[in-house]
Amino acid sequence: xxxxxxxxxxDFVLDRTGxxxxxxxxxxxxxxxxxxxxxxxxxxxxxxxxxxxxxxPVVCRLLGENFFRRMARVFAGQYPPQAPQLLAYGADFIPFxxxxxxxxxxxxxxxxxxxxxxxxxxYFAEDAAPLAPETLQGVPPEAYGQLRFTVHPALRLMKSNWxxxxxxxxxxxxxxxxxxxxxxxxxxxxxxxxxxxxxxQVEQATIPTGQLALLESFAxxxxxxxxxxxxxxxxxxxxxxxxxxxxxxxGCFTAFHLPEATA
Numbered sequence: 001x002x003x004x005x006x007x008x009x010x011d012f013v014l015d016r017t018g019x020x021x022x023x024x025x026x027x028x029x030x031x032x033x034x035x036x037x038x039x040x041x042x043x044x045x046x047x048x049x050x051x052x053x054x055x056x057p058v059v060c061r062l063l064g065e066n067f068f069r070r071m072a073r074v075f076a077g078q079y080p081p082q083a084p085q086l087l088a089y090g091a092d093f094i095p096f097x098x099x100x101x102x103x104x105x106x107x108x109x110x111x112x113x114x115x116x117x118x119x120x121x122x123y124f125a126e127d128a129a130p131l132a133p134e135t136l137q138g139v140p141p142e143a144y145g146q147l148r149f150t151v152h153p154a155l156r157l158m159k160s161n162w163x164x165x166x167x168x169x170x171x172x173x174x175x176x177x178x179x180x181x182x183x184x185x186x187x188x189x190x191x192x193x194x195x196x197x198x199x200x201q202v203e204q205a206t207i208p209t210g211q212l213a214l215l216e217s218f219a220x221x222x223x224x225x226x227x228x229x230x231x232x233x234x235x236x237x238x239x240x241x242x243x244x245x246x247x248x249x250x251g252c253f254t255a256f257h258l259p260e261a262t263a
Contacts, residue, residue: 003229009040010080012041013040014044014045014076014080020137038148038163043075047078047086048076048086049068049069051086051089051090052090053065053068053069054071055089055090055093055117055120056090056113056116056117057171058116059109059113059116061176062171063103063106065165066101071100071102071103073126074094074100075092075093079092079093079096081230081255084107087120087124090197090236090249091117092112092116094113094117094131094140095110095209096109097109098110100103103144107162108160108162108164111158111160111161111162111164111232112162112164112168114160115158115160115164115168115193116168116196117143118156118158119156119195119202121154122154122155122196122197122218123154123197125153125154125197126153126154127153128152128153128154129254130152130198130251130252130253131149131150131248131251131254133245133249135256139256139258144224145224145225145228145257146223146258146259147222147223147224147256147258148218148221148224148256148257148258149218149224149252149253149256149257150254150255150256151218151253152196152197152198152258153254154196154197154198154202154254155195155196155215155252156195156196157192157193157194157215157216157219158192158193158195159190159193159212160190160192160193160207162190162191163188163190163191164193165193165204165206166184166185167193168204172186180184191206192206192207192208192209193206193207194206194207194211194244194250196251196252198250198252199251203250206241208235208238209235209238210231210234210237210238210242210243211236211238211243211247213231213233213234213238214225214227214230214244214247215231215233216230218228218252218253224244230242
């Protein structure tokens with residue numbers, strides 16, 4: 001049946017099977033069936049590996065291009081594309097790395113990949129104008145606690161036990177030595193990271209843990225009062241006024257809302 005032929009062809013292209021299930025359906029026409037099929041396999045896996053390199057350039061540098069591309073072939077066999085868009089390919093790379101034995105000696109690698117994927121998501125996220133801080137000037141002080149903020153559609157957040165932002169920044173240099181990388185890893189400090197694209201360029205920055213909790217609460221639809229409580233529970237030293245001001249300055253919100261009786 002055509003459906004079975006298509007499935008078998010797909011499995012071969014993704015390096016899951018040999019060509020014996022589909023070779024009989026291929027006309028030679030001057031090229032051996034196996035060679036003809038190999039063209040499709042190489043082109044498909046090569047294109048997917050290239051897409052992965054574009055999405056995860058620092059992971060590629062950490063592992064080396066040859067190893068990364070071989071690993072991308074294994075990844076494609078386990079996690080084939082689910083949509084006809086290469087920009088959407090790679091969302092499952094983080095759990096893959098967590099369970100891929102050859103990279104277990106690099107325990108920070110999945111978080112580096114997560115940071116790069118969040119940057120990819122932010123880049124392709126919906127456009128929206130950031131909320132201008134002066135818009136809040138008309139809000140009565142007694143109503144501040146009931147404010148709810150709509151977070152920007154490109155906003156992404158993560159918390160890592162590793163200094164992944166510092167590792168990422170290190171690999172923006174042309175040359176990185178093992179000594180440089182070891183010096184960063186020896187810091188041993190985790191980081192909370194904000195990834196956003198208020199206008200046209202993706203930006204990323206480390207933020208205090210309390211500010212991360214504040215933004216996570218707003219993303220859940222909590223009020224300022226509830227978000228502040230969550231931030232202080234996570235990090236009692238949080239300067240709430242400074243954290244909120246920084247969020248506004250970075251363009252993390254697109255709108256705010258108040259209960260109708262208060263607005």
